[in-house]
Amino acid sequence: MVGIDTQAEIDAIEAINAVPEILQVVIRTTGLRFAAVARVTDSHWMACAVHDLIDFGLRPGDELVLESTICNEIRQHRQPVIFGHASQHPVFATHHTPLQYGFESYVSIPILRSNGEFYGTLCALDPLPSTLDAEVISQTLGLLAQLIASNLDLHERLQHSDRALQSERETAHLREQFIAVLGHDLRTPLNAVRLAADLLEQKPLDDAARRLAKLIQSSAARMGGLIEDVLDFARGQLGEGVKLALEPHADFAHWLHQVVAESQAGKRGEPIRVVIDLPHAVNCDRARIGQLLTNLLANAITHGDPEQGINVSVGVQGETFTLAVRNQGPCIPAEDLPLIFQPFTRGRGGQPREGLGLGLYICAHIAKAHQGTLSVTSTPEAGTCFTLQFPLTMAA
Template sequence: MTHSEFLPDIDAIRSIDAVPVILSMVKHLTGMRFAAVARVTDKHWVACAVDDSIDFGLQPGGELVLESTICHEIRQHRKPVIFGHATAHPIFSLHHTPKTYGLESYISIPIIKANGDFFGTLCAIDSVPANLDEPAIAQTLTLFAQLIAMSLDTQNQLKATKLQLNDANELGRLREQFIAVLGHDLRTPLSAIRMSADLLETKTADKRSLNLISAIRNSSTRMGVLIENILDFARGRLGGGIPVQRKLVDDLQATLQMTLEEIQVSHPHVTIIHSLNLPAGVYCDALRISQLLSNLLGNAVTHGSTTPPIILSAYSENDEIVLSLTNQGTPIPAQLMPLLFEPFTRSEAGQRSEGLGLGLYIAAQIAAAHNGTLSVSSTLESGTSFVARFPAQFKWL
């Protein structure tokens, strides 16, 4: 029976989308048939996530006797342990762990959080030997362990941030520290994960491996979007609003077309009927308007029905630029409408928890930064429609 004190750790690992892909990649890269993320304390070894092809018998929440594991030693010295052939190894041929569990190959990488706390290990085992001499294996698994640690840190930081945001006296300090953490400490390891995926892609032609690499890249991209959304939230709520750099642009329509195509490629099962008819010389921040459209499309794809097509229109009307997006699905409840453009309200409204509930808030802030508006209507007959409007030209106030 799992100790209740470890349920939050198991839930935290379960909520990291990339973990199942990471465990599958660990098995593929090492040739081993069991991989896991373990929580390791001074008294317990608890499995948080498992990918088992050898019927080892562990499930999330399952425990091993701490002293029977090598992870117990790793917790003390905080260094990886790797061997591919235990019975031929000068040290591990005599070690009690391979003998106890019948192991020949083993790799375990410590997961250490940003504050130096030891969380546990990313590990793989097998009863048959494996070739683990290639340095890229240890390097790649170390990057995976860093990604898991970074994700755990992000979860903790977000929880702490929601509590801190209730205290207006802490806003100044929070702005400086929070933006610094997001802008550097989270982006740096995320860049390492992306580069690692790119490197792996150049070294294999195996279709399954390429699919797994693509999944890692997609997960890191999604995490990057979350980080950027939180940065925008921090700037919008804690600073002077989401920054925009407005200028006359002649290619706003082309920019929005690229955004539309990116969403379509990411969601090939969704049909988007669009009509883009925008003039040249629009006074705006084209990248921010593109972000506004991306957030609206992402919201429609995630929360609307994917069977009827999404209808998108962009046009000029009465010296204003209008972006209109309509999708079908269950109407938005009336009690949710006042909260729709507020941050961190999705779970309170009982919606699915993809993302952080910041997309519509940021879209509304971008519209406001352009002296415009973002409105919504939702009925069973007409569907849910978001309409953004902002002046097409600069106006003296």
């Protein structure tokens, strides 16, 4: 350990309200007139709390040369050291520590953290010799040392919790700022671009200028879609989730036919085949389900065989709403299936793709928000099929 954070070590011990009383119990139990909690590392000895009746001269934050202390030896063997008359002791009569600091009586108990880490010692000393009951002192002060260690562990956990809470607050603040930037600061100028393009198209323009106006409109629309995707991604990643406006829709089948028709307008080859059987109203967020279906159809149009066509089936199985989009074409590799709903995931093949690779990720979160699932299967025989299922009666 290269250094020691003096104030942090003192604060950790001061956070234990019982430490002053613990030091008084040490003095009453041992009869010695100086007691301390010492932080001992492989390079430092520092007093963190002191109860001094003999003006020994140590205050919280004061340090001793590590090698001059008995605590350094305790750090290595982790056993209590107790003696009441150093000058007559077979070992400590010639030991450098009692000679240097001038004490006869000494008690030091190791403080061990729950993970086995050596923290320091609970110690007491006196210049006068004393008769010490080593067994009673070892047991009593050992319990007090365990109490200090347990409180240090608790203090550390509370610090970790405080840091985690602060991190969550910062994340929440970042989420609010990020969503505000997407929701307002980017969409506001983009709406101005769209409006300007619409006004420009109403002017008498030559063919080249009209093509440019339409290009601005289509690019602005695509940018708006990207912003919405990133906004949904941010809500999903930062914990807010996809928000829903749930209500029963008796005309839900008509709405889905309209979504398919819009996707069909940009598709070449075989038409999209649709089978919808909804005997009653469906409680859902119609716009979000439309967004999901649009994304699945765009995915099928991009990756499927245009000559094979796309099948959309919608119905009710028991108390479960089911929507499936199936296309023929290259299969999704088996190793890619577990990753298909991850953000920024794209199909293989080396061809450049539009978008950010967030479509299926957002679809999965729309399904989750409806308390349902979005699954995928892909085989050469059956093709690739994405299936949405959610309960018709959702819990609040």
